[in-house]
Amino acid sequence: MLMPLRMLTLSLPPKPVPLKPSRYTIKTANLSTNRMKEYKYLIVGGGVAGTTAAGTIRQHDPAGSIAIISDEPHYLYSRVMLSKPNFFLGKIPFDQIWLRDENWYQNKNINFIGGRTVTKLDHQDRLVHLDDNSGIKYEKLLLATGMSPRPLAVPGIEKRGVHYLRTLDQGKGIIESVSTVKRAVAVGGGFISFEMANIMHMSGAQVTIIIREDRFWAPILDATASQIVEQAIELSGVKLSRRAQVDQINGNINVTGITLHDGTIIPCDAVICGIGAYCNIDWVKESGIKIDRGILANQHLETNLPDVWTAGDVSQFSDPILEEEVQLGNWINAQEQGRIAGLNMLGNKTPFTFVSFYTSHGFDTSITFIGNVSPQKASVTITRHGPSDNQHAQIIMVDDQVVGAVLINQTPILQALSKIIASNLNITDKKSQLEDPNFDLNLLIDQ
Secondary structure (H helix, E strand, O other): OOOOOOOOOOOOOOOOOOOOHHHHEOOHHHHOHHHOEEEEEEEEOOOHHHHHHHHHHHHHOOOOOEEEEEOOOOOOEOOOHHHOHHHHOOOOOHHHHEOOOHHHHHHOOEEEEEOOOEEEEEHHHOEEEEOOOOEEEEEEEEEOOOEEEOOOOOOOOOOEOEEOOOOHHHHHHHHHHHOOOOEEEEEOOOHHHHHHHHHHHHOOOEEEEEOOOOOOOOOOOOHHHHHHHHHHHHHOOOEEEOOOOEEEEEOOOEOOEEEEOOOOEEEOOEEEEOOOEEEOOHHHOOOOOOEOOOEEEOOOOEOOOOOEEEOHHHEEEEEOOOOEEEOOOOHHHHHHHHHHHHHHHOOOOOOOOOOOEEEEEEOOEEEEEEEOOOOOOOOEEEEEEOOOOOOEEEEEEEOOEEEEEEEEOOHHHHHHHHHHHHOOOEOOOOHHHHHOOOOOOHHHHHO
């Protein structure tokens, strides 16, 4: 049976307003152990997963108390916009990054506890401990703590001009330096390096990308896809250094360059680190909750602890399509998981069956990931070329079903492939049609 593909939108407040730092900070007196608070619904993580869950809960339960604990002092903002050229280069007003303002939380009676880190989960007492030695009790708990950038472990990483991109404050640091950067190095072969190298190039800087692999974004991209992306990068004038490893970041206070493992020195005044991310789960290790790369959950996003759910990047959930554990780190997935988790915290048993996707743009090239592009089970990849040499698709199959796809400059077939994945369609005798660039994939769904 074909499952409908949900198209998600997240409405902006009519007039998004940047909030003063003092509004982000919860007063210590309000969180003291002498005045411990208790909520029916407690959400750890103030990103799109946690905020969507809170809004979903409030839509169906107008009276239950809700609190969101966020380690960032900001209300919900668009992480997607953080790596987009128009935002970084000042073509979009900074205020447009806000997705929720103070009024939204107040009108929905959702307590936002910003600038606080949860340090321990004591589920036996239904209690979370915070970094100010206070505690908050709960009836139902959602863990939506996301991921943090993986640090580049080399000498000199503390120097001014070394940047990561995950939070708003990190993004602001890069924005403030863009106009003065003359030479930049992007470390890593993923979308952060890809998008930020493009932005630095558009700002007029000389840019070098450093990757440890033989080709860009290996092994997710196949050789043809990597070649298309690499050609687009190098045709722009950006240098790509393959099979390279940063050994040291040079300079006194400010970055002046990097030294590679082979002794090569590359002068630069900015280093963008995009070498992956890890889940923030150390604080739950003693709680009895099951973890792996992330927090383990079933298809309803329930953990092994009663009345505890997880959503977003940190969720390693049971995929009913693949029947294996999957972890997806993208905005649309986090938003939909937040909605499903919120519904299930209300007592529902709604499975998470959404087919997520993410598109990265740079160097006049689009790279789109649909569904699960790295299945644990044995997979077969079907190649589908486009009308142009720079168009390419990897369609990933497990047991004669399409489970994921990677598209290079092939966004017109995104919706059709998403529907094919969601439908669990057996394509045993349809592989030639998947390969044929002239075949309308929508016809497979209608058969």
